[in-house]
Amino acid sequence: MFLKALTIEGVRNLRSPELHFDKSLSFLVGANGSGKTSVLEAVSLLCRGQSFRSPNIGTVIRHGKSDLSVWGEVEDEVRGALKVAFRKTRTNETEARVNGEDIQRTSKLIEYLPLQIITAESANLVLGAPKARRRYMDWGLVHEHGAYLAWRREFQRVLRQRNTCLRNVGESGAMHQLDAWDRQLVELGKRIASVQSDYVIAVNAGLQRVLPALMGGDEAGFDVSVSYHSGWQEGDDFSEVIRATRQRDVELGRTVAGPHASDIRIQVSSRLASRIVSRGEARALSQALNVAQAEQLQQATGRRSLFLVDELAGELDAKTRARFLSLLESRRYQVLAASAIELEEMGDLADKQGCAMFHVEQGQVTKRRGVDN
Ligand SMILES: Nc1ncnc2c1ncn2[C@@H]1O[C@H](COP(=O)(O)OP(=O)(O)OP(=O)(O)O)[C@@H](O)[C@H]1O
Ligand SMILES: [Mg+2]
DSSP states (O other), X not given: OXXXXXXEESXXXXXXXXXXXXXXXXXXXXXXXXXXXXXXXXXXHHHHSSOSSOSOHHHHBOTTOSEEEEEEEEEETTTEEEEEEEEEETTOOEEEEETTEEOSSTHHHHHHSOEXXXXXXXXXXXXXXXXXXXXXXXXXXXXXXXXXXXXXHHHHHHHHHHHHHHXXXXXXXXXXXXXXXXXXXXXXXXXXXXXXXXXXXXXXXXXXXXXXXXXXXXXXXXXXXXXXXXXXXXXXXXXXXXXXXXXXXXXXXXXXXXXXXXXXXXXXTTEEHHHHOOHHHHHHHHHHHHHHHHHHHHHHHSOOOEEEESSTTSSSOHHHHHHHHHHHHHXXXXXXXXXXXXXXXXXXXXXXXXXXXXXXXXXXXXXXXXXXX
């Protein structure tokens, strides 16, 4: 997809006219607190119906205002021209429209507008808890299996019901109910684990293609692989596992095994990456995972993702930073990158001088140069 134009109202400190982005790289520069991340946040609201910074919309809506709105004009490889509108109020009322048609679930927006978000917290994809990696699988699989999100929602519902049942096994009829929840949990769990497993295999193949371009020949000794962990003992049948662990689950009052505990195991030279990589390596690796995900999406659907890159200058050394942008450029992904440091001061990015350039100052976004309005 190509986000051509963006209009923002009521998002944090921003006051901007309609913004017109470059098909390749658009660069947002400005002092700390000027509003750069807020512009990226507005794009995230448009494409995912949520901010990547705060789950609480009240903190994103401009002080003293009751709602925020974002409008976008998108050119999609498959769906053609799209006009997208998103509005959210302090009381969490949500309206989303694509080409004038109401979107019932904001999760539908994700399917329309594939986005990759890279922020200062990106290293957590490698270093942090499994939840971030499960979300990574979710972002990818949403586009590949129309029913995936529905399966995930249904699985969570069944899991909650089973957990309640586990805590009430003493009540009459509870064991019978538990049998019924087990059957549904196993059925959905196997389905989810199967697509997640296939997905991680595909991502691993993509990663092997992306890493050499990102590491620029420095990848020797940086032999990275990702593999899927289903949330139960490798090779065991999920229905057997659920049967065998029922007593333990009753004692704990919750279901231990299942895709709610799945993970992606990231290894560097056969060692767990989270235990050995540096912060900068973790950020580079997570960026490689983002690109591998975008590549997988493009292969599966023919659609390119939009990349939001916050704090471009953060953590990465100049060479890795430049190689990352070149990689995205060579794959013809659109990029919106923000930085408090001017491009000119980021040595290896001198050749990116031709990109669209926006200056952000106290919430005012002004175009310095680039595509015409
Ligand atoms: N709900 C809100 N209403 C109005 N202003 C807000 C709101 N939330 C945050 N702000 C202000 O918006 C400004 C912009 O924040 P933002 O994080 O976008 O800046 P930034 O340019 O990314 O800065 P940095 O370079 O430090 O990352 C900050 O000064 C912040 O205090
Ligand atoms: Mg910022």
